[in-house]
Amino acid sequence: MQYLLLIYENEKRFATGYDPAEMKEYMAFGETYGKAIKGGNALRATTTATTVRVRDGKRLTTDGPFAETKEQLGGFYLVEANNLDDAIEMAGKIPGARFGCVEVRPIETFS
């Protein structure tokens, strides 16, 4: 099964850039789970976000994320895992889990 591991943290922590020690941890995570990781990225701050809606056929574009929350989506991994327990184990090894939280979402399949 595939799972999306969504990393939520208070993005203020990255206002002045990334901590090099933490970056190294992310590199190590990538190496450990290299085979399982199908994709993933860090995201720029929500201040750079744009929200798009279509209502009555008209496109509405606004700035910022759709809702104000304490923790923001800051990055993600797409991983292949045998089951939820294996995905949970990977999620627990993401450095961001120590500061914010990681949501584990199974990928829907259409047959």
Add this chain to the structure above:
Amino acid sequence: MSELEDVFRTEWGRILSALIQTLGDFDLAEEVLQEAFSSAVVQWTTGAPRNPRGWLYATAKHRAIDIIRRRTNFAEKQTELVIREECRTGNFIEEDSAVPDERLRLIFTCCHPALPAEAQIALTLRTLCGLTTEEIAHAFLLPTATIAQRLVRAKTKIRKAGIPYRVPSAPDVSERLAVVMAVVYLVFNEGYSAALGDTLVRQELCAEAIRLARLLQALLPEPEPELDALLALMLLHDSRRSARVQANGELVLLAEQDRTRWNRAQIEEGCALVQSVFQRGPVGAYAIEAAIAALHASAPRAEETDWRQISVLYGRLFALHRSPVVALNHAVALSMAKGPEAALPLVDALQSSLEDYHLWHATRADLLRRIGRTAEAVSAYQRALELAQNEVERKFLNRRLEELAF
């Protein structure tokens, strides 16, 4: 027919656990096992087969194959292939073939932390204990539809989120076992808080919880002291069941209970378990609580209760769990060991966290009554009465108030 009921009680969880392992599908396993029991009602009229478990397992599996054959979904066809493979290898039709015991997988899956607590409880009672949805609803005083919905959502999540059907690997097992034990204890407490007038099904939850703890004890590869302690705790509480409530539904205080009505065999087993847990090394919260219950249970008369020791144990429990309710119990024990004057300041200090808890007011009222500050005791009892929900507890508080009026 009662023979079949016995088989149902003892075999449901075991056969279901094996079927889920083979079929990889909770719903299908449950459906076909239900049907196998229905067939048994008809076919066992002249007596049960030599191996009832094997008969039920084989019948349910046959039925599952019929159902799968009629389905067209590709994913399910794959399951069928696995089963057909088993048929070919010949270990399937044999009624006498051993039915694998997969109940440990089943309980860890039902109590997976990715499921909400109330779903863990419902699923455990339904699958391992074989309680019907109606019985669970009855026991928890909830509409059947609510329990049915919890079960459906839980099974959907197991399937769609990929919750595995397995015993967790070594590094996770203690964390996961804590969840399982919490579920068992919640089942017990739901039954224990049931009073007279409540249905028998509610009180049977205590027996189910004890059965689950014993089952876990038998299935775990390594002995687990906290599980032994939990079993002891439940046995010791349950030993007082028939002495706790009067015929008129009034709660009987521990000090006033008729100790000859306590279940001696359960007390002996509980005390022996506590002793062995404490001998084995560092103890957890269940062990400390069980030791407190054991001290109460071994006092021949209420006046002979070792309150000094109990107060020490509550102190240790508070060191593990800094909960205000534990602190309140510690104060009660201290009041018995050293007098109400020594305990009152401790109780008063808990006001900000327990102001809305009826037992905080009831405890305070009791201390004030014993010190002789009657007017303050009366108003504390009145406040406790305003907050108490349980009818049995309300009766008790009313009686105390009446006594103070004279």
